[in-house]
Amino acid sequence: MSRTIDYGNLMHRAMRGLIQEVLQDVADHGLPGAHHFFITFDTTHPQALLADWLRDRYPTEMTVVMQNWYDNLEVRRDGFAVTLNFGDQPEPLYIPYDAIKTFVDPSVEFGLRFETHSLDDDESEDDDDGDDHDPSGPPGGQREAEVVRLDRFRK
Template identity: 45%
Template structure:
């Protein structure tokens, strides 16, 4: 039986998988919020759609990043609050403190480069692909789960990460090149 002959499922498995994977982000951020800091060398790049429902960021950031923004959660953050819907965090941009509210439904990428772990989610306005993730094995850097149909985050190479030296925002291109 080919994929074309497979019956359509009446159970939304793709949505359930995406919800479960967003639960990983929820659990990790909840653990960090309890302690108030990140353990060891862990740090996160969290990419989200700035125009998604429920996102609340300062206007100057929305103007600078009208579509998508990636934040770095590492040394200087405060007031991290997490609930099942999303998270709230204080960060500094050009030495100006800002509070960001981000629902998990707006998150399109979560990366912990210290252990080579990455998840990618479909944008909120796009229906979910068959699988939208790629977890990377800490040891060999090989995908633990991937789909050739899904756009998975490529491993970063030099030049793909662009840093604005005057802010804490890091832009990461998750598209394969």
């Protein structure tokens, strides 16, 4: 098998690095202007840390908002820790970058979505869903980055 450039994984790392850089800037200087984030993550990720009651309420995924109140934002190499307010109850979270499914800043209509592209047993390569499944894509069903349509976040 010949060597190829794995653009999917390169984009994956670049987009995670972008999120890390944005969060580090917020940790250092605070959220500028009207910027705020909707971050959806996989609560089943083995390194995701959240209170048991939150995991029970959101057994597969959860969307958090970083806007008016957040505390203790600590940006790390593989993820970030932050304390957020849930019904007047501050709760610490640790969200690995690999657990992030979407990262959206609606104030500037910016968003990223990380999707898993792997064929399940009940899917076939000739599905008529408009997506071209690339069998040479990222190994192990890793997520690839793509831009998110912001319509779902508009009220």
